[in-house]
Amino acid sequence: MRLFSLFHVFFTLVCLTISTVSLASSTTPDALHLLRSMTQSFSTLSYDGVFVHSEATNMNSMRVRHDLMGGVEYESLVDLDGDKIEVLRIDDKIISVYPNALVANTRAPLVPPFKRFKDVESERLIKGYDMIVGEHTSRIAGRNVVAVKLVPKDQYRYGHEFWLDKENHFLLKHDMMKTDGELLERIQFTSVNFAPDLKDKDFVPKEGSYAEPVVESQPRRVKNLWQFDWLPDGFSLVWPEARSLNHGTSMLLLSDGMATVSIFVEPTMKAKSMSIISMGATIAGERSIKVKDQLYLLTMVGEVPEPTIEKLMAVFMPRQE
Amino acid sequence: MAALNENASEMLTSLSAMFDGEASELDIERLLHADSAELSRQLEHFHLIQQTLHKDSTVTLGLEDSLLLRVRAELDKDDELQAEEPVISLEKNVLPFVSPKKASPSRPNWRVMLSGVAVAASVSFVIILGGNGLLTSDTVHTNAVAEVRTPTSNMIVTPLAELDKEVLQADNIRLQHYLRQHAEQAAMTVGQGMIPMARVVSYPVKE
CATH class of the missing domain: 1.10.10 (Arc Repressor Mutant, subunit A)
Structure with a gap:
């Protein structure tokens, strides 16, 4: 009897080990495949849906539409509650209408490397996250979904869970969580139509929502004069060069394939100690740095934990040639 | 005189x-x-x-x-850039709004500046x-x-005594600009369509 019990325990342990190993080895490729498919679905599918974006005490409903007409991509995002934003994208041209600013910002045609990514950065993702595909199917917005979980491998990034349409892998729900599991931000569709009857007039800014269009200057690629002495695993610069904004500001972009951190550097005359501002999942940090006799204001914005922004700001420095 | x-x-x-x-x-x-x-x-x-x-x-x-x-110098730079950078024409495919009627080579940059x-x-x-x-x-x-x-x-x-607050407001406007830049670039990077732009709604706005 005792022999049988020992054998039973041993057999159970072997089974558990085998199942864990097979789970770990098979879920990452499956998850990457699903994430890749999700990314492509945003460009290839036609859709008209309403989703709720919630973080902390804020909740907002938004309508998103996308279609391909004459080989050109049309996409729009409209705030349904506060009327604070309307974003249109036609091909790679983005029109952002901010009613409080009374202008419609029309970005000039974007050229590589600023074009939208249509694939997943699998190598970066693997370095930063363990990926698990859920075994069970549930329903969101009336459609069957499969869950993909990204568990951070360190404390420098948040966790993510995606619920994708089982048929076309469109993203129907996305949770962003702290490492302790606390929910930071949720996006969830309440309805979506994958056969919408959209016309080009659906992608025109609402009349009276802006005073005049303003074309922002063409983003220019300039030599990157800055570097990080340290980066969390998986994070790297998205653009090899910096992007020159107006007024002498340089912008860099870091990503681990899921989280992004934008870096803005501009000359300043005012010394500023480090300060951190938290807005839901978004953290912004500011401080001045001195290089020789010149002060620079460094601003970092990203959906990463506060210590990540603090640490990145501490290791930012002029590039060593 | x-x-x-x-x-x-x-x-x-x-x-x-x-x-x-x-x-x-x-x-x-x-x-x-x-x-x-x-x-x-x-x-x-x-x-x-x-x-x-x-x-x-x-x-x-x-x-x-x-x-x-x-x-x-800025104007000269703009002119050079206009000459160097290829213009992608979308007129055949997109709405008139996308090609602003008023846009002249130097004017938009000027307005932004x-x-x-x-x-x-x-x-x-x-x-x-x-x-x-x-x-x-x-x-x-x-x-x-x-x-x-x-x-x-x-x-x-604004009373002079509140000048410091004005400075803070100026800082906030700059931060708003950066937050929007960040949201737009994140939307182009993480493969979730325009959905990351939804965060802009919860960002502070100029009152």
């Missing part, structure tokens, strides 16, 4: 419009053709008022040196109004400053 005064007055009006980020193409042309020495003098004068009122303040116009040179100094200008503008009564000994300059902008009934004049 009257014509000279009129020209000076127009130049100051254009300068004021530029500081407020409301400069028209005519204003820009006027400033470009204005007498550099006179323009520099006015800018120095603004700076002097600022320094007089706020010796310890870190608020600076940042425009006092060779504005016109910078403006012209000028709207950029509007943040600093809002601070400097407060200084000018507040300083008007304090610099009575220099009547010529006082009059000149008064011509920069005539207060209207609905204009909010």
